[in-house]
Amino acid sequence: MSATLWTRIQKFLGITADGIPGNQTAQAVAARLGIDAATPAATPSSATIDPRSAANIATLKPEAQMKAREWLLKCLEAGINVKIITGTRTYQEQAALYAKGRTAPGPKVTNAPPGYSWHNFGVGWDFVVFDANDQPLWESPLMERCGRIAESLGLEWGGSWKSFQDIPHIQLKQDCTLAEARQMVSSGKWWS
């Protein structure tokens, strides 16, 4: 359904007409239909996770998978066309990336050798917002909105980092350091 139609429905219901059907719209529709709004009706949302995001989510640790799904659905329900474009990178994959611009051709793409990125530990993912033609919008203000949604769910957003801002990055808050995580990986305790 188009945003224009939702806007008209919302205007008709006398609520904020932002064209994005969320909880408020559901409640207003329920009230109009005489359904007890205290029993929250299912949010009328057609939000589904795209295959690329789903594949990347599948590479994360179970608790990160849950949060990534929750975050992504929240963004989609807000009408943002966002996808998870990176999940976990194995040490081997990180090594290949780190080699670029050093021992392999091309420009440098990362400063993190294997074990020095939270992507190597199944707790972080990268996202980008897409336009209607599936072109990535790295500079879109919606990137920040997705980051703020992550923070509202208790996640860490790279856009709030002080020393090195990483706007497309989200991760579970960790109570250990990367060095401790590496130690746990080598003693077989991290992924279990």
Ligand SMILES: [Zn+2]
């Ligand atoms: Zn990242």
